[in-house]
Amino acid sequence: MTSRHAQASCLLVCSANIRGIFIGKFIVTQAAGHTPSSKSFIVSPGSNLRGQMTVPGDKSMSHRSIMFGAIAEGVTEVSGFLEGEDSLYTLAAFQAVGVRIERGGPGEVSLHGLGIDALKAPSSDIYLGNSGTGMRLLTGLFAGLRVPCTLTGDGSLNGRPMRRVTDPLAQMGAHIGTTDTGTPPLVIGQSEKLQAIEYTCPMASAQVKSSVLLAGLHANGKTVVHEPAITRDHTERMLRGFGVDVSVSGLTSSIVGGQALTATSLRVPGDISSSAFFLVGAAMTPGSELLVKGVGMNPSRTGVIDILRLMGASIEVENLHETGGEPVADLRVTGSQLKGIAVPEELVSLAIDEFPALFVAAASATGTTVISGAEELRVKETDRIQVMADGLRALGADISDTPDGAVIVGKRLAGGIADSCGDHRTAMSFAMASMISDGPITVLDCANVNTSFPGFAQIAAAVGLNIEERE
Numbered sequence: 001m002t003s004r005h006a007q008a009s010c011l012l013v014c015s016a017n018i019r020g021i022f023i024g025k026f027i028v029t030q031a032a033g034h035t036p037s038s039k040s041f042i043v044s045p046g047s048n049l050r051g052q053m054t055v056p057g058d059k060s061m062s063h064r065s066i067m068f069g070a071i072a073e074g075v076t077e078v079s080g081f082l083e084g085e086d087s088l089y090t091l092a093a094f095q096a097v098g099v100r101i102e103r104g105g106p107g108e109v110s111l112h113g114l115g116i117d118a119l120k121a122p123s124s125d126i127y128l129g130n131s132g133t134g135m136r137l138l139t140g141l142f143a144g145l146r147v148p149c150t151l152t153g154d155g156s157l158n159g160r161p162m163r164r165v166t167d168p169l170a171q172m173g174a175h176i177g178t179t180d181t182g183t184p185p186l187v188i189g190q191s192e193k194l195q196a197i198e199y200t201c202p203m204a205s206a207q208v209k210s211s212v213l214l215a216g217l218h219a220n221g222k223t224v225v226h227e228p229a230i231t232r233d234h235t236e237r238m239l240r241g242f243g244v245d246v247s248v249s250g251l252t253s254s255i256v257g258g259q260a261l262t263a264t265s266l267r268v269p270g271d272i273s274s275s276a277f278f279l280v281g282a283a284m285t286p287g288s289e290l291l292v293k294g295v296g297m298n299p300s301r302t303g304v305i306d307i308l309r310l311m312g313a314s315i316e317v318e319n320l321h322e323t324g325g326e327p328v329a330d331l332r333v334t335g336s337q338l339k340g341i342a343v344p345e346e347l348v349s350l351a352i353d354e355f356p357a358l359f360v361a362a363a364s365a366t367g368t369t370v371i372s373g374a375e376e377l378r379v380k381e382t383d384r385i386q387v388m389a390d391g392l393r394a395l396g397a398d399i400s401d402t403p404d405g406a407v408i409v410g411k412r413l414a415g416g417i418a419d420s421c422g423d424h425r426t427a428m429s430f431a432m433a434s435m436i437s438d439g440p441i442t443v444l445d446c447a448n449v450n451t452s453f454p455g456f457a458q459i460a461a462a463v464g465l466n467i468e469e470r471e
């Protein structure tokens with residue numbers, strides 16, 4: 001940690017990494033174990049974003065491509081794979097259970113699938129870094145395959161709730177240990193073959209749905225999952241690409257256990273969640289004209305476009321086509337003054353990862369934006385409601401946080417220091433806030449941007465963001 005960073009950190013309280021416990025009328029705080037990185041972004045005010053760009057491969061699909069290729073029969077070729085830390089930890093996890101995986105050129109991976117019966121127990125704990133998707137999906141898959149192992153992660157991941165997956169998996173017959181508070185490490189023990197269940201998810205979560213479906217892939221009988229709202233359906237679509245029969249009807253998905261996967265070739269499109277920072281940066285600055293090419297347009301992920309359009313943004317979808325069962329397009333954004341809105345709650349689960357960027361869009365808009373029904377943001381890599389509210393307030397925004405969202409009144413920002421608290425998406429969102437700021441912005445603790453968007457600063461600089469990285 002540099003002395004400048006240490007000094008700035010002392011000035012700020014990273015409340016999202018602090019767990020509050022009420023004892024009488026006092027709040028006792030506990031650090032959740034995140035060690036801040038010394039990497040920061042220094043971003044000078046800018047006026048617009050222009051040109052053409054691409055973003056790295058979709059994180060959700062990259063994880064799944066490794067998981068499914070590893071247990072398929074034959075060799076699966078993946079291109080466009082996200083070489084970010086999260087998905088690389090998933091790749092390493094399958095090497096640890098005996099799968100031969102070769103890396104070719106950038107984004108190219110060949111998986112020599114072992115089928116469903118040949119994975120071996122790893123010789124040591126499997127470390128999954130910052131990745132909730134890696135942890136929750138692997139738990140379902142390994143529990144179903146009866147691969148005993150211990151899954152662990154960094155300070156953020158080891159503070160995240162896991163009973164949302166271990167409870168339904170226990171109903172199927174899995175033995176999975178957590179800490180007393182239901183967090184990792186997760187210890188997957190020996191069990192009999194799992195039994196299918198019919199499960200109603202209490203929260204809208206593709207990770208929970210996928211974990212149960214992946215356990216169901218190897219269970220006796222038909223596993224059925226009901227959801228309270230639409231969540232991303234990459235598991236269902238990609239499993240079909242591997243020849244598995246998955247049924248979907250409305251908010252219910254089901255799978256019959258015992259189906260083998262057949263190796264395939266698949267191309268991972270650009271991550272719409274990574275494009276979101278640029279969609280927001282360009283949409284909220286008059287004079288911007290940006291083309292983001294090759295973005296995944298799965299309808300369960302495009303809420304960010306709908307919300308920005310409701311705020312008055314001009315985003316055109318061009319060159320829409322389909323690759324490997326997923327729609328892909330180029331997005332042309334023309335900047336304008338956005339207006340505040342009440343974000344429709346039915347769009348929340350379709351844009352769940354894009355809210356940090358949308359908070360910044362709201363901070364730029366005329367009038368008031370109300371975000372509600374988004375309490376899941378509090379259990380992401382950080383408590384994203386708290387981190388965005390604290391950081392934007394430190395930059396001069398008018399924002400009040402609520403239990404399930406925020407109320408944001410748009411105005412120009414002054415600039416200053418915003419602590420990302422080690423969350424990749426809050427870090428990139430604060431960097432974009434420089435487009436509506438009169439003074440420079442320092443974003444602290446940015447190393448985890450590499451979990452989802454290696455090369456973010458270089459790509460952003462090429463389209464006009466005045467960004468510098470400091471160690």
Ligand code: S3P
Pocket residue numbers: 059060061133204205206207208210231232352353376
């Ligand atoms: C993901 C699902 C979402 C999302 C995460 C990736 C996935 O989490 O926030 O970044 O790949 O299934 P929840 O399902 O918990 O909302």
